[in-house]
Amino acid sequence: MAKLILIDGSSYLYRAFHALPPLSNAQGEPTGALFGVVNMLRSTLKAKPDYLAFVSDASGPTFRNALYDQYKANRPPMPDDLRAQIEPMLAIVGALGFPILRVPGVEADDVIGTLATQAHALGIEVLISTGDKDLAQLVRPGIDLINTMTNTTTDTAGVMEKFGVKPEQIIDYLSLTGDTVDNVPGVTKCGPKTAAKWLAEYGTLDGVMAHADKIGGKIGEYLREALPRLPLSRELVTIKLDVPLDQSVTELTQRDRHLEQLRELFTRYEFKAALKDLDAEAATAGAPPTPAQPPADAASVPAERTPSSLAPPNESLSAPGSYELVTTQAQFDHWLQQLQTAELIAFDTETTGIDAMQADIVGLSFAVEIGKACYIPLAHDYPGAPAQLARDQVLAALKPIFEDASKPKLGQHAKYDINILSHYGIRVQGLKHDSMLESYVWNATATRHDMDSLAKKYLGYETIKFEQVAGKGAKQISFSQVDLDTACRYAAEDADITLRLHHALWPLLESVPPLRKVYEDIEIPVVPVLAGMEQHGVLIDVTTLRLQSQQLGKRMLELQQQAWGLAGREFNLDSPKQLQAILFDELNLPVKLKTPTGQPSTNEEALEAIADAHELPRVILDYRGLAKLRSTYTDKLPGMVNPRTGRVHTSYHQGAVATGRISSSDPNLQNIPVRTEEGRRIRQAFVAPAGWQVMAADYSQIELRIMAHLSGDEGLLRAFHEGGDVHRATAAEVFGLPPEQVTTNQRRAAKAINFGLMYGMSAFGLARQLGVDRGEASDYMARYFARYPGVHAFMEATRTQAHRDGYVETIFGRRLYLENLTSRNQAHRAGAERAAVNAPMQGSAADIIKRAMIAVADWLKGRDDARMLMQVHDELVFEVREDAIDIVRSAVIERMSGAATLAVPLLVEAGVGANWDEAH
Incomplete structure (x- = not known):
């Protein structure tokens, strides 16, 4: 069967512009969207369709603007970087031999719909290359959609699976949901699930409208309010299938390509892979290859930034x-x-x-x-x-x-x-x-x-x-x-x-020798260490956990009563909807955060933001904290005891955290809280057998020590070498006081800055954590950087290196790639920059504790008086026979301290007790 491929050029240009980083050529001309579209076009040609067309929106208004003057009125103007790529795109499309269709007065969708319908009537198979949901209304046997960015095809069943309605119901579906991008009015608050539910029940938009009086609740009111405008919405979203065209379907064949023009365009915009294809064809035809070529397709991005962009795999x-x-x-x-x-x-x-x-x-x-x-x-x-x-x-x-x-x-x-x-x-x-x-x-x-x-x-x-x-x-x-x-x-x-x-x-x-070394010296050797820990497992006291569950349940009831008293009535503390009504409708507390659907949020961050305005949010947060402890640990852990061993066996994951940290699941040992009394009490249930003790060995302030090492800041290095309280020493530097005169609040501020800087904390974040105004927090940070200029220089140098290379490295050469450094979204870009500063510290700490585990496990081989049980953040937990505690503690501290050579000492503290909590 003959095949027609219709390319929705407008859709792909926009999607490529937003999906790809803002690339440019050596002359500074934007190329990102162009690069994405060109790759898609080349892929289309390799499919060798019988007929094909590139359909794009023409400039000027369309008939829909005449129907509704607010149609697409909310769309922002086209970005200059995108506008600059339209003409080059059309030039390349034409040079590749694609017929180009731009029809004034209608949209690309209408041209595509008309051609698809004509081809279908001629028995030609149609594939519409697009990312536009509106075109799903055209799908039927013989007409499918393909998204070349995700390489997914949508047929009739796919439309049903994706939208919950049949292709013939898509027009009615879009009429009900509306379209904020195109400013098509729908039913207020009617989302995809509601629209699909109504159409499943009533069949068509007309059926929904006829039964509007039977739909209750607020959404029913919104539907009845929308009835006068729904026929207009349907007309706006309906694709025309009868656009007069100058060319018939069977005339849409590939034209002769203009190879010299392509060579000139691909060279100008630095599309190396496309040039390579031209060279291969030229070599086959006996023509001379392209002369000197630019270094990469993504000219403004060094090749080493994107190691995942690999050449096509070896056929074998x-x-x-x-x-x-x-x-x-x-x-x-x-x-x-x-x-x-x-x-x-x-x-x-x-x-x-x-x-x-x-x-x-x-x-x-x-x-x-x-x-x-x-x-x-x-x-x-x-x-x-x-x-x-x-x-x-x-x-x-x-x-x-x-x-x-x-x-x-x-x-x-x-x-x-x-x-x-x-x-x-x-x-x-x-x-x-x-x-x-x-x-x-x-x-x-x-x-x-x-x-x-x-x-x-x-x-x-x-x-x-x-x-x-x-x-x-x-x-x-x-x-x-x-x-x-x-x-x-x-x-x-x-x-x-x-x-x-x-x-x-x-x-x-x-x-890349540093990466090979990380792999051979750290990741592979730690595999059998983790396997041994998983196999041995940890002993827990089930009776203790059950008692704690009862106590947590009692405390949760007390908090429930307290919450009811503060609210003035009974309600379900676990119901976001009921809590939303009490906090924002009845108590009139300020709405600081909203859900994606625009409703006031009641998540943890939202409650924290209003906890100072009323006592109830804090009570809810305390209740949720206890509920999570109970469901995740005190209720769950007893059921996780392996009947074969009588122990709990977590699973450690090496390939889950980008910075190199080990995570765990079933149970997640990394998330047991240590800052609350209830969280610490859970550790009391992690015990040793008779005649043995639990030993916990923990790195002290390891990431801050790594910061001192990497930054080389003299003040921070001195604070660690003097061996005192580093936060008190920092406060003394920042506030210009002798250490003995530093107040508790001043030390707290210094500690917050010391740790906050590693996670990119802003003055606003510091102010919120310390409970001071933003100006005072800014002053603290300014003083800090004045006293520790090496830290500031390190942070700036790291950001610069990350933008240059696309990655940052740990002390041992592990790389963390940061894709969002070039994002147009400022929040994403800022987050990537914060990660760039933090990753060398967190990643180096991860490498160090893995090296320590390897060294300790090697020393433990053949011994029957100690076993490594758990790795939790910067801590290793052991079972040690009582008569071997001194020798094991000394050996573990020695090997953990020697896991890296830094400019400051690696301090390890090791405690011993009958349970994990006592060992701290």
């Missing part, structure tokens, strides 16, 4: 694989021999669940050569499942290989597989690589680091998803019930793709 890394299902001894022996001699073994486990401490193994997959892998099923138990090799026999044969440190191994999130194999007495040694961590170290923010995302980004490969083989939701089956052939395709692909990802990512890391 994205080709289909060949996979073997291993069910006979002869097959297994063959693979065993390959594993014995392999230079690198990619391995993966399939299991009965995602909890590594409770799941059972179902099978194993291996790959030692790109494109070839095997799956060894061990425990598929569906009715009629073929015979499989004996699990214990296979694992016994593989154990020497897994435990041989001289045989390099590779995994994707290998810690999970290491934990699974530990259940069967296998202690994996020789983990050399992990593709998840290769991606994470290369660029932590470029993508998610799961296999599906990495394969798509770095290989251009679409993996088989778990839901495709096991189903999803309530109907999802265990992997043990998946048939062997399907399981083989899925599982063997995992091992194969892991190996392919390594071949794509490892050369990137090798090209």
